[in-house]
Amino acid sequence: HIKLQLRHCKFSLLIMSLQNASIKVSEFVITVGVFILIVFIVAVLANTLNIFIIIYDKKLHKPMYLLICNLAVVDLLSTSSVSPTMIGVLVTGVKSISYVPCLIQMFTFHLGQVMETFALSVMALDRLIAVSCPFQYHSYLTNPRIVVLTYILWIVACAFVSFYPASVIPLRHCYSVLKYNFCSYAAVLRATCVDPNYYFNIVATIIFFLSFSTFSFICLSYFGIIYFVKLSSNNDRMKIGSTCLSHLIVVTCYYVPIFVIALLTRLGVVLTLEERNGLNIGSILIPSLVNPFVYCLRTKEIKNGIINMFTKVATSSGKV
Template identity: 45%
Template sequence: MSLGNVSGKIIHQFVIGGFDTLDRPLTVGIVILCIYLLVMLSNLANICFILHDKRLHKPMYLLICNLAVVDMLYSSSACPTMIGVLVAGDKAIAYVSCFIQMFVFHLGGVMEMFAISVMAFDRLIAISNPLRYQSILTNVRTLVLTGALWLVACAFVAVMPATVLSLPYCHSTLKYTFCDYAALVRATCVNPMNTVLVLHVPFVFIVLSYVCILLALFRITSWEGLVKALKTCLSHLLRVALFFLPFISTYIAAVTFSLHPNARIICLSLASAIPLMLNPVIYVLNTEGNRGFLKKMVKQNTSSIIPVN
């Protein structure tokens, strides 16, 4: 990529203009605020459940904790900016802050896929090698694997700000709802070749994992064993569907039905926030350890409120 004689202007801050055509920004902002608070509180509660009960200190629950941390990071990267624009009317974001937000947002997105992928690997081992599961995937190996994924994700995402940081900018208004790679590229005076590859590898890995799981299910002869195996994958399958289907549906609807810009903005905002809010609900209600902890807490609170005669 050659910049030639292209020159831009000095940018000290950007203006978020993606919501300028929205009819009821305050209403949308309050909805996003409520969803954001639920995301943070529910994921924090999920982490507390697991840390509180030592019986849940197992690889699967460590991966659930990691997913909760990723969800909180992913949600916090963009939601506060959107809430500030819609509720407080503060559209300005500092130059450095915009790049930090871009890095954190894409780090959360990459780690979301990595976290789902490693959880698919966990389910694959649980189904195909149930007797060796505890020896293959220990707590230490789970933590090392998770840490390695964070390092890989950071290295991968670091390419994004590096490709646009030195480019000249012709526009200070971003026609997006927050700072991400596409928004900053569109604000430059050039059209750089996107050297950042679309991350299809995790999705392919998830699909291949479930192909292997499906083959393992065919080898189960008893009905009870089959039902038990399917239940171990239910939470993760719901999580995969929640992550990929909203975005795929939104883009298909945008192409097929020519969605109004306002409808597209709302759909994309909700598609990135609602799955993060439902994650803790899925894993709490579909995990025996979490259900037992919740029943115990409810029973203790009920007995403390209702006096015993």
């Protein structure tokens, strides 16, 4: 009788452990994979709508809205470069990618990251000129100058990011399994046969230079804005605060995950693979999702453009 009870207890414990294990695995796949899929779809639709509205409405053909359009393009690039792969891994179970598409994904992903810092920096400059020189704003920042500046930044970003594939392509690969959910430089480099520390140090220098310089420029721009705000009237302060708040929200959403990863690494905190993947996913998806809604909800011209467009569509369909 005692033996039967022991066998029954062992069998019950075995069933409970199997159930717990299966629940954890299924919840991880469903929750994370479907969550990324939903966020990806919403981010793509929202950013595409922002771009379409700015192109469609001629009243929005102004420097500030061209910069918002450029930021939406950058967000689309960042999200679209890696999200389909992560969704394929977590939802459909597709865990393979060809070598050349992997390199292309690596390049476009890091290009989006670099361009995000450049785009936010130029938008900070735009806000500084708008606050400090409101009457000369349209003479300093014209549409052709913004377009030329944007092209130059894309070229400079491509020059920086070209180091990633240029340093990886000549190396031999000893592993075919990547540690991360997409083809980042760190994941591809760890699959090679060389000691990655030398290359990581070079990349860390590049990232530190770009992040520190752009973030410092944004901070200096806002110090200048704060100085001019003190000299303004109360009504002007409200307008300036409302204008700059959208940009501050976008800057916070992008730089906070980067600084959290850098700070934890410097403090010697060893992150698990799941924790690092989670932070990477957050740094990719959160800005791309937040940015278009911030500018849609807080920029009256874009919000009115969306309303007018849907009103015209509804009116024309009603006539038909």
